[in-house]
């Protein structure tokens with residue numbers, strides 16, 4: 001076989017996204033784009049047609065990493081929902097990582113519910129045994145009406161079932177939720193339903209981001225045509241407060257320290273909950289500085 005030369009460097013295509021916690025990881029782009037690519041707020045992969053990259057390219061990138069990335073002990077597999085890769089191909093990738101990057105302690109991946117559904121529990125356990133240590137799942141909301149409106153492709157029950165499947169396989173679960181995604185009128189309903197879903201799911205990590213309306217997305221059209229109204233910063237703070245109040249985790253971490261948020265909050269449940277609510281109350285009373293608009297960005 002004509003293997004691609006691994007000295008060429010990593011073969012990244014287009015804009016590549018990874019979670020903040022994977023900033024120091026070896027970023028291995030095994031898929032291009034997102035197989036779902038329908039969420040109304042997401043413009044990240046609109047210019048990419050989904051495909052799984054050739055094994056030659058993936059292998060070449062792993063070999064490049066084996067030469068030049070020996071100080072990085074985590075791998076993150078991109079793009080948007082790389083867990084969608086069929087099990088035999090994914091197993092092959094995990095084996096190549098183990099073979100050529102034996103110092104790697106954890107492999108992470110973005111997933112959607114479809115990618116999890118396509119794997120049996122025993123396959124997830126096998127992937128865990130090969131090093132898959134964390135799955136990042138964008139749940140955005142626990143409110144079914146909102147999930148339908150944003151075309152997430154799953155309702156709250158499906159999200160709960162798939163999240164539980166990951167946890168039962170012994171893989172860490174990190175989820176993201178979106179402040180503001182339900183618009184102004186449904187803001188608090190979304191907050192409470194999301195808190196209830198998070199409590200039922202009990203993930204290891206929750207990242208709360210504030211929705212940023214990206215030009216060219218269906219959400220931007222809805223905003224332009226008056227079908228969607230983003231809550232203002234006070235509304236977003238109230239939404240965050242309601243969500244944290246409705247969330248009870250056994251020991252998880254809830255972050256809202258993403259650059260898109262007005263108030264960085266980090267809550268270690270269960271003991272940090274009341275303190276976080278107190279901080280938000282102070283912010284609502286104007287006694288805590290919020291992140292200025294110009295500093296908020298994706």
Ligand code: SF4
Pocket residue numbers: 034035036037038039042043044045080081112138
């Ligand atoms: S599943 Fe994730 S990456 Fe794909 S369109 Fe939705 S938000 Fe974007």
